[in-house]
Amino acid sequence: MRTARALLAEREGVYGVLPEWIEAVEPAVLKATGAPAPGDLGGEQLRRWGSSEVWRLSYGLRSVIVKRGSDTQSTEGTAYERYVRPLRLPAPELIELVHLDGAVLLVMEDVGRVTLEQEPSLEGFLAAVDLLAEIRSVPVDGASEFDADRLSDLAARVAEGRPEPASGLVERVENRLRPAVADLHRMVRPRVVHGDYVGKNLVTDGRRWTPVDWPLTYLAPQLPDLYTLTREAVALGHDRDHLVTRYCEAAGTDRTLVERQTLIGGCGFTLRALAWVIEEGVHTVPSSKDWITPLLDELDGLLDQLP
Template sequence: MIPTCFSAYYTLIPLFNEISEWSLLRKWSLSEVYRVTLRTGESRIIKWGGSEMAGEAEIYQKLVHPLQIKAPRIFEFIQLKDSGVIIMEDAGKRNLEQQPEPEYFLEASRELPRLRVSATANLRMLPRKTIEAYSVSMSGFLQLLDDLLKSNRLEENRVLLKVEKVLPLHLEKLYQMVPTSLVHHDYHAKNLLIQEDGIMPIDWSNAYLSPHLGDLYCLITEAHTFCNLSKEDMISAYLEGTNLHINHLNWQVRIGGLCWLIKTLRWLVYGGIEIIPGSEAWIPDLLNNVDNLCEELIYDSQSSPELV
């Protein structure tokens, strides 16, 4: 039985006639993901996205694959007026959420600088229009913050007002010192597949270009939650493939964390809570994390003025 969300695509995708089994992996109001088994025994991942969730294939085609990032292959993509379907490689059966072993989290931390170096090196392969379309500038993040401070839920929020005073100087320094790279923006355990030769990030639907390291911030947080790995362990794994100093990397992670939190809060407050059931309950904890990172940046400014 073909899931209802694919009914409009039945005559457009011949592969549907070859599917012997559908297995639901995720179901939201605007997104459904299935692993399907073909009569040949092969498997594929099929994703349906509605409204704003329908543009993932374009990100793979225009941004992820040209930057030579480790990501699943796209076999077919069809988009109708208000939705899209992607048929892609089944790149692995288990992710870090299902198998949260310390070594896999450490390898995901090692994978991140490789990913970022490749993206930065291959930016020249992208057309200028693509770079402009997918870049989030310093002023872009400050605008997101301003949007939050004008929203019904977080208008004049005390924590965000403090960030508004602290963040601009640090962001300016970051954008001057660190080259632009690719941000996954959902570098979480559920999107990190375990493979024989390492870790493959999947679900690039939120990817964009920026220098910030919010991906490492997210990974550090989950590594501690899932298997009690320390921030120091994760930072050390990341540093193995770089020439960065630990103090500078910690500073980058704090700014990246704030960028990730601001962008995520902006998405939630302006519609995301309608897409993901229960996500409204995330907001207090996210704001608490914003407050903690902001205080750490204030401390950075006082103890290591060379960073700013």
């Protein structure tokens, strides 16, 4: 039920087009922006999906990002508590966290108005590679959260949800991907994975780049983040070899190992994306059903590259 205050605010034009849930984080927003009252705030909607809504609220030159996440997007607060804050990862400062009606509301530092998706320059992709090497250089305590069993579970869920186009998927994952993942886990300690390391989640203020949107973060030795970043860069005409070479130099690691981590990470990324689309995306983002066949084809190509 809408509160009397919210109804009054709407009638008086205090919130304008802003959603009612922003009222729950109003004190933190006013303090961070210095706005005297809610009616003095400017609002710009940056994104609205079924499980995520993002706004920029501003007063003069000061602004914050306010997010509401549900379903898979509701875990960003946990990611900040477990990884981002204690490991001092390059991410926006979390100013306020509120749980409300099965969702999480976050007030965050505004780290810039331009994304790598909007301005996909080579310099931006190279900066993103350097940031990724920085994130992966941070030692962490804890076991991998994306091992062979997790991959087998994802493959089973995808096959169950789409039995015809996913025919034979479980067998291929068990016979080819599972041994490769198990072997990698014996060789490499887990590090932080952002989980959605793509252009729309890399933001610049003109001076520095910052990864945003951390709800899918986990620990693993794989490199899905490098896979998704170079995948996008290649689609835009950039040279993959240049980016991977830059990563190896920045991380001080072996090229053969990085390629192996990236390939296995790509398999995990496509499986995870397929499971999300089939189980959630088709309901929250109906157009995502068109991603299923291309993702299955992409996964087939990656599995073919495994030894």
